[in-house]
Amino acid sequence: MHSKVLSPANIEKYHAGYKSFTGQVCAGRRCPHFGTEMLEKDGTLVCPMHGLKANPATLVIY
Ligand code: FES
Numbered sequence: 001m002h003s004k005v006l007s008p009a010n011i012e013k014y015h016a017g018y019k020s021f022t023g024q025v026c027a028g029r030r031c032p033h034f035g036t037e038m039l040e041k042d043g044t045l046v047c048p049m050h051g052l053k054a055n056p057a058t059l060v061i062y
Pocket of ligand 1: 049
């Protein structure tokens with residue numbers, strides 16, 4: 001059975017993985033993670049898969 005609750009170790013991995021994308025550019029509004037099309041919501045680009053966020057003007061992940 002798959003649990004949706006992350007263990008503390010997995011939470012750390014998640015944050016470390018997210019941090020590795022900050023500062024990258026989502027060229028063509030494509031997520032630098034899997035190339036998913038980022039969607040604009042409330043003035044921010046958001047990846048619908050895992051939630052990376054980017055500035056829609058600069059396309060930089062923050
Ligand atoms: S595909 Fe993982 S955050 Fe975009």
